[in-house]
Amino acid sequence: xxxxxxxxxxxxxxxxxxxxxxxxxxxxxxxxxxxxxxxxxxxxxxxxxxxxxxxxxxxxxxxxxxxxxxxxxxxxxxxxxxxxxxxxxxxxxxxxxxxxxxxxxxxxxxxxxxxxxxx
Amino acid sequence: xxxxxxxxxxxxxxxxxxxxxxxxxxxxxxxxxxxxxxxxxxxxxxxxxxxxxxxxxxxxxxxxxxxxxxxxxxxxxxxxxxxxxxxxxxxxxxxxxxxxxxxxxxxxxxxxxxxxxxxxxxxxxxxxxxxxxxxxxxxxxxxxxxxxxxxxxxxxxxxxxxxxxxxxxxxxxxxxxxxxxxxxxxxxxxxxxxxxxxx
Numbered sequence: 001x002x003x004x005x006x007x008x009x010x011x012x013x014x015x016x017x018x019x020x021x022x023x024x025x026x027x028x029x030x031x032x033x034x035x036x037x038x039x040x041x042x043x044x045x046x047x048x049x050x051x052x053x054x055x056x057x058x059x060x061x062x063x064x065x066x067x068x069x070x071x072x073x074x075x076x077x078x079x080x081x082x083x084x085x086x087x088x089x090x091x092x093x094x095x096x097x098x099x100x101x102x103x104x105x106x107x108x109x110x111x112x113x114x115x116x117x118x119x
Numbered sequence: 120x121x122x123x124x125x126x127x128x129x130x131x132x133x134x135x136x137x138x139x140x141x142x143x144x145x146x147x148x149x150x151x152x153x154x155x156x157x158x159x160x161x162x163x164x165x166x167x168x169x170x171x172x173x174x175x176x177x178x179x180x181x182x183x184x185x186x187x188x189x190x191x192x193x194x195x196x197x198x199x200x201x202x203x204x205x206x207x208x209x210x211x212x213x214x215x216x217x218x219x220x221x222x223x224x225x226x227x228x229x230x231x232x233x234x235x236x237x238x239x240x241x242x243x244x245x246x247x248x249x250x251x252x253x254x255x256x257x258x259x260x261x262x263x264x265x266x267x268x269x270x271x272x273x274x275x276x277x278x279x280x281x282x283x284x285x286x287x288x289x290x291x292x293x294x295x296x297x298x299x300x301x302x303x304x305x306x307x308x309x310x311x312x313x314x315x316x317x318x
Binding site for chain 1: 140143144185189242274303313
């Protein structure tokens with residue numbers, strides 16, 4: 001059994017699960033020829049920073065047919081990116097830190113002095 | 120004629136002292152969030168204004184003044200990490216090893232009971248909730264500091280991976296591992312603390 005796709009539980013959300021003999025055969029076939037989920041999540045992280053080969057992208061597509069979880073993971077990595085990159089514009093929502101009045105004064109002074117120097 | 124000239128000048132008005140009042144706090148929050156030390160954050164904001172004065176010719180008002188300043192600050196933050204570098208320790212890389220093991224069954228497939236859940240509601244809806252950003256910040260703060268630095272340089276300042284490796288003096292392989300584990304931990308943390316329990 002080792003190396004085989006493990007039996008699908010009730011309510012497996014994947015497109016292909018072991019719902020009949022034909023599907024079971026397909027699931028096993030794809031499971032043997034695409035990376036295991038533990039490896040897929042590592043590859044998915046890499047895909048956020050560099051382009052994957054065409055072969056690997058095809059393999060992932062096939063893998064998603066038998067694994068809704070990895071497909072979700074991929075989608076969620078993209079959402080995580082969207083969230084994280086928006087953090088600077090949402091800092092007011094969770095931070096009350098402000099520049100002290102004296103720091104602001106210092107900055108203004110430095111800026112006007114700087115401008116005088118620049119002419 | 121005079122009035123027309125004045126209006127045109129006002130369109131690309133450079134008012135550094137005004138920036139301090141209008142955008143200072145916002146920029147400072149971002150800087151403090153990223154570098155964690157008030158005095159350094161303050162310096163970075165000040166440098167941002169200096170650079171802005173010198174490059175204000177390139178600002179045509181196409182983007183908002185704030186996002187223009189924010190973009191300059193992003194570069195300052197990258198530079199800050201570049202000068203820091205050279206002292207990276209990787210001892211905290213084991214931070215996810217144990218948590219990972221129960222996610223997968225021995226053959227390397229998801230343990231289906233612990234596989235990723237479907238996230239609801241949609242990202243756009245979630246992003247409008249102030250509490251969500253607090254949850255995200257809490258999750259980020261649970262990452263080991265160096266891992267958080269690397270992850271945020273990549274995702275917030277959008278630094279290229281090669282640049283991060285050079286700036287922080289880490290090997291590409293270490294970088295992949297750190298990014299992977301940061302993403303895995305954050306995904307998990309958001310799922311547990313937000314999507315499993317949407318308020």
